[in-house]
Amino acid sequence: MKLANLQSRLFAKFTDLLVVVVFGLIVRGGIGALLGFFYSLVADGLPFEKFQGQSLGKKLLGIRVVSQGDQLIGLKASVIRNIPVGLVTLLMVVPFWGWILSFLVGIPLGLIELSLIARAKERQRLGDVMAETIVVRIDKK
Secondary structure, three states, rough: EOOOOOOHHHHHHHHHHHHHHHHHOOOOOOOOHHHHHHHHHHHHOOOOOOOOOOOOHHHHHHHHEEEEOOOOOOOHHHHHHHHHHHHHHHHOOOOOHHHHHHHHHHHHHHHHHHHHHHHHHOOOHHHHHHHHHEEEEEEOO
């Protein structure tokens, strides 16, 4: 089991945040932001066979979230590990000011998360510690 590197995790998160922003921009009236918030919480625990432990971004980068015991995670662990990011996306529900607040809160939180991934022994960010999960590379067979 090889831990995912910082770059792959960063690009996967960027891809997932693009999904959240697209929800917010395409679907109007706050519903899109709520869909983005929901996606940001449950994306790693979706019960689809081809996406187990993977958000869209993680799927594209060949990484997945597992428990520290190397088991696939479910929706509960996905929600717990994604609460820090999910709270930032929830701010997007508020028109205009919510988007500004999401950047003002999201940038420092993102820097903290990146620092934890880069420095922690098992490359765990805050959400990983809370949910007792790690992000690993998928071995291609």
